[in-house]
Amino acid sequence: MADAFAITTEAIDADAVRAAVLGPESGAVVVFHGTVRERTLDRRVTYLEYEAYEPMALKAMTAIADDLVREHGVAAIACTHRVGRLDIGDDAMVVAVASPHRAAALAATADFIARLKQDVPIWKKEHFVGGAIWIGSPEDPQGEGSRPPEEAGA
């Protein structure tokens, strides 16, 4: 079985992320794809560049998942995040959550993504027509608390 958490420079194998959480108690399996989209606010995105502090990112993802397994009673959580240059339509992240019942699986998926966006050391540089910006930085017009993290795009 694949590691539950991984950082990769290759295209993400979503089936492998899903396989990492499957078990006989899985009545609900959520697989979330965070995908590179072409437009943010009024900027036309040309590509994204992701960077990670890999050992800390893996440690942080593991800690968040352990919390959420306790909090929601889900069976297992797995996540693979891609780094390097990504083009429109590429998966940047795949999260899989397995649980006996759907409500807990859906809630834990949303919470995992929200906490990853706050506390996991992974950075996204958006290259758009006319410039580039680190997402979440003070220069980012949608950063600095202008809207809650759970509404920010994947």
Place this chain on the structure above:
Amino acid sequence: MEVEIRYFAAAREAAGIEGETVAVGDDSDVAALLTTLCRRHPDLVGPAASMRIAVDEDFADTDTPLHAGAVVALIPPVGGG
């Protein structure tokens, strides 16, 4: 004593390097180290205000004490997913 610095994302671009070894006083904390780093790399001064610091892969406070060989990372606002 010496500590290992890792710069990421906007911090890496401001410092112009991915990492370095820095000598600090034996009683230094994170705040003292940041002062040293901003003196070495003046372009860090602005972005440093919005950064968090990790010591040995855990988020730290400004008064967290350092130890010889500590790995200190400058963590600009994150944006994964």
